[in-house]
Amino acid sequence: MKNENRVWQWMSHALLLLFSVACLFPFVLLIISSLTDEQYIVRNGYSFFPKELSFAAYEYIWQQSSLIFNAYAITIFITVFGTITSLLITSLLAYPLSRRDLPGGKIFAFMLFFTLLFNGGMVPTYLIYTQVFDLKNTLAALIIPGLLMNGFMVLLMRTFFMTTIPVPVLESASIDGASEFTTYRKIVMPLSLPILATVGLMQGLMYWNDWYNGLMFITEPKLFSLQNVLNRLMSDLQFLASNSALGARASGAVAQIPSETFRMAIAVISIIPILVAYPFFQKYFIKGMTIGSVKG
Numbered sequence: 633m634k635n636e637n638r639v640w641q642w643m644s645h646a647l648l649l650l651f652s653v654a655c656l657f658p659f660v661l662l663i664i665s666s667l668t669d670e671q672y673i674v675r676n677g678y679s680f681f682p683k684e685l686s687f688a689a690y691e692y693i694w695q696q697s698s699l700i701f702n703a704y705a706i707t708i709f710i711t712v713f714g715t716i717t718s719l720l721i722t723s724l725l726a727y728p729l730s731r732r733d734l735p736g737g738k739i740f741a742f743m744l745f746f747t748l749l750f751n752g753g754m755v756p757t758y759l760i761y762t763q764v765f766d767l768k769n770t771l772a773a774l775i776i777p778g779l780l781m782n783g784f785m786v787l788l789m790r791t792f793f794m795t796t797i798p799v800p801v802l803e804s805a806s807i808d809g810a811s812e813f814t815t816y817r818k819i820v821m822p823l824s825l826p827i828l829a830t831v832g833l834m835q836g837l838m839y840w841n842d843w844y845n846g847l848m849f850i851t852e853p854k855l856f857s858l859q860n861v862l863n864r865l866m867s868d869l870q871f872l873a874s875n876s877a878l879g880a881r882a883s884g885a886v887a888q889i890p891s892e893t894f895r896m897a898i899a900v901i902s903i904i905p906i907l908v909a910y911p912f913f914q915k916y917f918i919k920g921m922t923i924g925s926v927k928g
Contacts, residue, residue, distance in 0.1 A: 659907075666690070666896035673892050689897035696865060700901075702854065703861040706771070710857065711839040714775040718835045719828055721779055726786045727816050730793035741790075744783045758848055773849035774857060778838055785831050792827040793820065833910070840906060862898045
């Protein structure tokens with residue numbers, strides 16, 4: 633019986649290892665394709681073992697280095713500041729909703745859930761942020777729309793508080809004279825690292841990959857985030873390549889631009905920081921997603 637269990641365990645590990653390696657293939661192909669010669673891809677397609685390598689895509693990106701470095705700085709700032717602020721606001725809303733003695737708690741929970749099903753639409757959102765709050769062409773336009781736009785994060789954190797934080801601990805803190813904010817700051821938050829890391833990672837990914845807010849509210853190039861800069865560069869390449877009215881001179885210049893490998897290089901430089909940061913949050917991320925799914 634023990635031998636059968638051991639064989640099954642080894643088979644399970646081998647299968648999971650194969651799945652893990654298979655998940656790495658797209659990233660490996662992405663990096664190799666960004667280093668492949670443009671004409672080789674046109675002739676032979678994408679390959680894990682290209683015969684012709686080239687750094688032309690990265691050289692073209694380096695020519696735009698001043699714009700890209702500025703976009704990197706803006707993206708890092710809005711990701712860090714936006715994620716921390718969003719975690720604070722989300723937890724401050726989720727904690728009261730997790731308390732069963734909150735007056736009107738069901739009404740507030742319904743209002744939160746309602747936002748998951750309906751929203752005001754693009755035009756009203758644009759008018760409110762630009763004409764009422766005057767956020768156009770400001771860094772706040774890249775941060776504020778994402779702070780409380782996802783009620784799922786609040787519900788996820790509320791569920792964690794309700795299923796993980798022991799009620800007797802909260803009651804004992806109240807008996808000892810601790811205020812609600814003191815209980816939240818000194819008891820709830822230290823016990824909530826898994827869900828904070830989970831929600832923080834999701835929010836961080838949202839801010840890092842966000843291009844929609846920049847497209848909607850930002851027209852100043854110096855305020856472009858990384859995704860908006862890369863999207864503009866890619867759009868310019870596509871426009872030049874498809875516009876035959878630019879003449880033979882422009883067509884010759886465009887022909888030397890590595891458009892296919894440039895797409896891959898864009899993906900590489902935008903995803904590497906996330907790949908580097910993810911392993912540090914993985915343990916808390918998995919724990920935060922699974923807590924509350926099974927009752928003990």
